[in-house]
Amino acid sequence: MWLMRQAGRYLPEYRAVRAQAGDFISLCTTPPLAAEVTLQPLRRYGMDAAILFSDILMLPWALGQGLRFSEGEGPVLPPLRTSEDLAKLDRSKLQGAIEPILDTVRRVRAEVGDATLIGFAGAPFTVACYMVEGHGSKEFAAVRTMAYRDPVMFGALIDLLVETTVEYLAAQIDAGAETVMLFDSWAGVLPPALFRAYVIAPAIRIVNALHARYPHVPVIGFPRGGGLLIREYADRTGVQGLGIDTTVDPVLAAALVPLNVALQGNLDPMLLEAGGPAMEEHTHSILDAMRGRPFIFNLGHGIVPSTSPEHVAELVRIVRAA
Amino acid sequence: MWLMRQAGRYLPEYRAVRAQAGDFISLCTTPPLAAEVTLQPLRRYGMDAAILFSDILMLPWALGQGLRFSEGEGPVLPPLRTSEDLAKLDRSKLQGAIEPILDTVRRVRAEVGDATLIGFAGAPFTVACYMVEGHGSKEFAAVRTMAYRDPVMFGALIDLLVETTVEYLAAQIDAGAETVMLFDSWAGVLPPALFRAYVIAPAIRIVNALHARYPHVPVIGFPRGGGLLIREYADRTGVQGLGIDTTVDPVLAAALVPLNVALQGNLDPMLLEAGGPAMEEHTHSILDAMRGRPFIFNLGHGIVPSTSPEHVAELVRIVRAA
Numbered sequence: 001m002w003l004m005r006q007a008g009r010y011l012p013e014y015r016a017v018r019a020q021a022g023d024f025i026s027l028c029t030t031p032p033l034a035a036e037v038t039l040q041p042l043r044r045y046g047m048d049a050a051i052l053f054s055d056i057l058m059l060p061w062a063l064g065q066g067l068r069f070s071e072g073e074g075p076v077l078p079p080l081r082t083s084e085d086l087a088k089l090d091r092s093k094l095q096g097a098i099e100p101i102l103d104t105v106r107r108v109r110a111e112v113g114d115a116t117l118i119g120f121a122g123a124p125f126t127v128a129c130y131m132v133e134g135h136g137s138k139e140f141a142a143v144r145t146m147a148y149r150d151p152v153m154f155g156a157l158i159d160l161l162v163e164t165t166v167e168y169l170a171a172q173i174d175a176g177a178e179t180v181m182l183f184d185s186w187a188g189v190l191p192p193a194l195f196r197a198y199v200i201a202p203a204i205r206i207v208n209a210l211h212a213r214y215p216h217v218p219v220i221g222f223p224r225g226g227g228l229l230i231r232e233y234a235d236r237t238g239v240q241g242l243g244i245d246t247t248v249d250p251v252l253a254a255a256l257v258p259l260n261v262a263l264q265g266n267l268d269p270m271l272l273e274a275g276g277p278a279m280e281e282h283t284h285s286i287l288d289a290m291r292g293r294p295f296i297f298n299l300g301h302g303i304v305p306s307t308s309p310e311h312v313a314e315l316v317r318i319v320r321a322a
Numbered sequence: 323m324w325l326m327r328q329a330g331r332y333l334p335e336y337r338a339v340r341a342q343a344g345d346f347i348s349l350c351t352t353p354p355l356a357a358e359v360t361l362q363p364l365r366r367y368g369m370d371a372a373i374l375f376s377d378i379l380m381l382p383w384a385l386g387q388g389l390r391f392s393e394g395e396g397p398v399l400p401p402l403r404t405s406e407d408l409a410k411l412d413r414s415k416l417q418g419a420i421e422p423i424l425d426t427v428r429r430v431r432a433e434v435g436d437a438t439l440i441g442f443a444g445a446p447f448t449v450a451c452y453m454v455e456g457h458g459s460k461e462f463a464a465v466r467t468m469a470y471r472d473p474v475m476f477g478a479l480i481d482l483l484v485e486t487t488v489e490y491l492a493a494q495i496d497a498g499a500e501t502v503m504l505f506d507s508w509a510g511v512l513p514p515a516l517f518r519a520y521v522i523a524p525a526i527r528i529v530n531a532l533h534a535r536y537p538h539v540p541v542i543g544f545p546r547g548g549g550l551l552i553r554e555y556a557d558r559t560g561v562q563g564l565g566i567d568t569t570v571d572p573v574l575a576a577a578l579v580p581l582n583v584a585l586q587g588n589l590d591p592m593l594l595e596a597g598g599p600a601m602e603e604h605t606h607s608i609l610d611a612m613r614g615r616p617f618i619f620n621l622g623h624g625i626v627p628s629t630s631p632e633h634v635a636e637l638v639r640i641v642r643a644a
Contacts, residue, residue, distance in 0.1 A: 136460075138458075138460055139623075141592055141595075141626065144590065144592035145592050145595060145596055148590075148592060148593055148596035148598075148600045148601075149596045149598075149600075151600075188510075188547070188569060189568075189569070190568075190569065191568045191569060191588075191590045191593075191604070191622065192569070192570070192571035192572075192574075193604060193607070194590075195569070225510070225547070225549075225569065226549075227547075227548075227549025227550060227569055227570070228549060228550055228552075228570060228571055228574050228575075228578075229569075229571060229574075230550075246511075246512075246513045247510055247511070247512065247513060247514070247517070247547065247549055247551075248514070248549070248550060249514035249550055249551060250514075252514075252550050252551075253550075256550075266513075268466065268470075268513045268516075270463055270466040270467050270470060271470055271513075273463075273467060274467055274470035274471045276470075276471075278470045278471075278473075279470075282513070282515065285515070300513065301461075304463065
């Protein structure tokens with residue numbers, strides 16, 4: 001078991017390091033601090049895995065697209081809308097820019113003990129959402145408009161992201177990541193034809209490229225909001241693990257997804273925030289649905305900052321005792 | 323065929339009436355103007371159905387919860403968080419408050435000719451989202467927290483909304499609505515247990531109550547984001563029609579949902595906005611998937627304001643010619 005955003009603002013020890021780092025990007029690019037916050041939830045709760053503390057937008061940042069995190073507003077980037085904007089991205093900067101992130105991976109690996117170190121990247125579509133829109137959104141309309149109006153340019157952006165994501169994840173594996181996860185947080189805004197073209201097809205390419213070089217490193221895909229298409233994603237992409245979001249019925253997922261793909265999920269983070277008997281009951285119903293199959297207990301989405309650290313401790317006790 | 327938000331800001335004739343009405347609530351509660359905008363897309367495009375021009379939040383408005391629409395921000399309500407807030411809602415106000423809306427229904431019915439007049443309401447969960455949160459949100463965390471922490475109070479809110487929604491839709495039918503639609507726009511933020519409790523169960527109660535009084539009036543349910551659970555929704559609620567959102571694969575939906583339930587959907591509104599060959603191709607693939615079964619062509623979500631009215635005309639030509 002581990003929990004998405006297990007290193008984060010709900011932890012007082014995280015907030016202390018965050019205050020020391022200054023802004024969020026500095027925290028991600030200062031190896032001793034990023035390694036420290038990565039390890040905090042392992043020390044406090046004995047989680048089975050550490051996930052690199054970073055952000056899915058560190059890839060466009062490393063390609064030279066401006067990025068800042070404004071308090072309360074989330075990430076802000078100069079929107080990429082034209083082929084001139086696309087041409088400005090500079091792949092030659094990537095390896096140098098990600099060096100502090102790789103250093104973090106090495107530091108964590110040296111201290112992680114028996115726990116698994118998970119590296120990650122945003123999946124190309126989700127990263128493109130922010131790059132094109134320039135910020136978070138409910139619907140990411142601009143990115144869908146680009147995909148429909150200018151499939152050649154959008155395809156070129158996705159291609160660039162597929163290739164650099166492979167490069168980025170391979171570098172994390174070389175630095176010590178034992179599993180990698182691909183977060184497609186906004187896969188659920190796409191109609192099925194685009195889901196196949198921009199979620200499933202890029203995942204196939206990334207998984208194939210990684211497996212060719214690292215046949216024993218599992219890849220976990222997380223097509224959030226994939227709904228009826230999660231089985232097709234599991235069948236076609238070649239992932240070893242499939243993250244399921246909060247909305248997915250674990251009984252249906254266990255029936256749909258073949259046993260050679262581990263499921264990972266999917267307690268509602270708001271249940272962890274609420275705590276108490278409702279959290280315990282839902283946790284047991286997820287564990288019951290997954291009995292007899294490879295399964296990684298997790299949330300269906302990240303921990304919210306208002307969560308009590310005590311509720312996380314209680315959840316760990318419930319899962320460990322089951 | 324008809325299109326969600328077919329009466330709306332993308333139409334110059336709508337913007338002219340809207341300017342005359344002043345604010346949005348005045349437009350919804352001034353019968354000659356609301357009837358006029360309801361009928362505009364029928365005149366321009368010969369749609370098969372008119373949907374009452376109104377808003378899903380007119381029900382809480384009619385129960386006395388304050389409501390305003392601020393430019394760019396969407397709806398704003400004083401958030402309902404305590405049982406005192408809940409007790410302040412006043413069912414005795416409902417019939418009086420909705421009278422202008424019913425007058426709109428009567429006016430449209432007198433002029434609609436052979437087209438079908440569709441009445442509608444927000445489904446209890448989605449209406450509760452706005453009532454509890456106080457505004458739109460990506461995740462509607464406050465409403466889920468209330469459902470987990472205080473299921474008794476949240477249940478009481480849902481019960482009130484089930485009963486008043488039945489009253490509201492029955493009044494629309496009495497005034498001339500020939501079909502009614504239940505919009506559960508935020509069903510997709512719920513984990514499966516809550517989807518069953520707060521989306522499916524209320525829909526069962528509403529459909530049963532309406533069918534007992536109006537056995538020949540079809541109900542269309544639209545659990546947006548229902549994903550893997552749309553089949554269960556179709557099987558258990560007793561709806562005659564099921565709206566499918568943009569993310570649903572029409573081929574899978576046609577295979578999953580029994581033939582006695584008409585499907586309605588699901589072209590991406592951003593494809594209508596983009597127009598051109600991509601729109602035509604996706605439209606044909608939806609129509610092909612639905613061949614041989616009861617089907618209402620529509621979008622998967624509402625028309626966006628930046629849509630060209632010419633693209634809508636082109637879409638109507640494509641669907642009519644198929």
